Amino acid sequence: xxxxxxxxxxxxxxxxxxxxxxxxxxxxxxxxxxxxxxxxxxxxxxxxxxxxxxxxxxxxxxxxxxxxxxxxxxxx
Amino acid sequence: xxxxxxxxxxxxxxxxxxxxxxxxxxxxxxxxxxxxxxxxxxxxxxxxxxxxxxxxxxxxxxxxxxxxxxxxxxxxxxxxxxxxxxxxxxxxxxxxxxxxxxxxxxxxxxxxxxxxxxxxxxxxxxxxxxxxxxxxxxxxxxxxxxxxxxxxxxxxxxxxxxxxxxxxxxxxxxxxxxxxxxxxxxxxxxxxxxxxxxxxxxxxxxxxxxxxxxxxxxxxxx
Numbered sequence: 001x002x003x004x005x006x007x008x009x010x011x012x013x014x015x016x017x018x019x020x021x022x023x024x025x026x027x028x029x030x031x032x033x034x035x036x037x038x039x040x041x042x043x044x045x046x047x048x049x050x051x052x053x054x055x056x057x058x059x060x061x062x063x064x065x066x067x068x069x070x071x072x073x074x075x076x
Numbered sequence: 077x078x079x080x081x082x083x084x085x086x087x088x089x090x091x092x093x094x095x096x097x098x099x100x101x102x103x104x105x106x107x108x109x110x111x112x113x114x115x116x117x118x119x120x121x122x123x124x125x126x127x128x129x130x131x132x133x134x135x136x137x138x139x140x141x142x143x144x145x146x147x148x149x150x151x152x153x154x155x156x157x158x159x160x161x162x163x164x165x166x167x168x169x170x171x172x173x174x175x176x177x178x179x180x181x182x183x184x185x186x187x188x189x190x191x192x193x194x195x196x197x198x199x200x201x202x203x204x205x206x207x208x209x210x211x212x213x214x215x216x217x218x219x220x221x222x223x224x225x226x227x228x229x230x231x232x233x234x235x236x237x238x239x240x241x242x243x244x245x246x247x248x249x250x251x252x253x254x255x256x257x258x259x260x261x262x263x264x265x266x267x268x269x270x271x272x273x274x275x276x277x278x279x280x281x282x283x284x285x286x287x288x289x290x291x292x293x294x295x296x297x298x
Contacts, residue, residue: 009179013224016182016249062141065134065170067177068224 001048002076003055007064008039039069077102077295079120082148082164084109084139089125089162089272096272097122100288101296109142114151119295121148125162125217125270135178135220136166145171157291158264159202162218165256165266174257174266175233176225178218182249186219190281192244193255193269197237200262205290211244212283214269221268223250223257233257240265 009015015037022036042063044055055073064071079102083090090106097104097120104122105115114121129138139145145167152158152173160168168174181187190213195206206212225233230252233239241256248268256267271284 013179014182014249016180016184016222020184062133062137065137065177067169067175067226068179 001046001050003044003046003050004074004076005042005044005055005059005063006039006072006074007042007059007069008037008071009068010070013068077119077292078115078117079104079122080107080114080118081105081122081124082107082109082144083124084126084128084142084167086128086130087124087126087163089270092270093122093124093161093272096275096284096288097292099275100285100292102288102292107144109139109144112143112147114144114147118151118156120157120159120291121151123148123158123160123164123167124272125164128163128167131163131220134166134170136163136168136170139163139167140170149173152259152264155261155263157201157295158259159291160264160266161270161272162216162221162268165268166220168264168266173264174259175229176223176257178220178268179222179224179249180220181218181222181247186217187221187247188215188217189247190215190274191247191269193241194244196239196242197258199237200240200258200265201291201294202258202265202287203240203290204294205286213274213281214271214284215273216247216269217273218248218268221248221250223254223268225251236260238262241267241269 018036018038195210242253274281274284
């Protein structure tokens with residue numbers, strides 16, 4: 001089985017990279033881009049039947065820093 | 077007094093840190109990250125700067141899972157001293173030994189220059205060699221030094237006088253200009269600036285030397 005973990009900076013945590021992308025889009029003439037948040041996607045190849053709680057633990061302990069990041073698990 | 081400098085793959089300030097510790101009269105040993113125990117009699121664990129594990133995933137995240145970290149945590153829990161500089165600070169926040177996190181610099185650029193720091197407290201063996209309000213000049217060299225913590229943590233740090241150093245002229249966007257913080261028992265210090273790069277006249281400045289010298293004196297007397 002596969003799982004995809006989406007990691008994003010929490011709301012309220014300034015994302016300077018996202019801001020830089022927003023500025024660049026504006027400079028290229030893409031009007032109306034009001035905000036850009038940049039995150040990461042981590043794909044996991046897992047043994048079949050890996051419980052979601054186990055993936056949750058991976059996120060908590062390593063894949064995300066829950067001080068600043070939130071995550072969402074998508075099993076495929 | 078004895079210090080152990082932890083070496084991770086990608087550490088690059090480990091030897092500079094050892095030189096500064098030895099210059100302060102501290103017996104210093106290097107400890108590989110795969111070791112699971114610290115040398116007996118270790119008073120101070122020094123976690124150096126660099127790019128442990130290539131900064132993969134997040135700065136310090138992989139190093140924080142290293143075998144040696146269990147021993148470092150146990151050392152801190154016993155009341156041992158731990159000093160994390162630059163990537164070392166990032167590693168200490170990733171392990172949860174210090175609160176908050178270090179984000180990408182607000183200006184997005186890697187910054188390598190000597191900056192003025194204000195000594196914010198002398199209530200620690202690391203900073204007791206200075207006076208509150210002293211300005212010291214210490215190099216920074218980082219891409220991810222933008223300190224952040226939630227409101228409750230910031231209030232706690234301020235209320236408990238746990239901010240060790242602040243920047244004068246904030247270079248990286250750190251909240252409340254924070255450059256270094258102490259643990260609750262004041263024995264774990266994490267800081268982004270590099271005192272070991274300002275510890276010998278040949279480096280162009282010696283403002284960082286007092287940190288090591290005072291710690292060595294105090295622990296030798298203890």
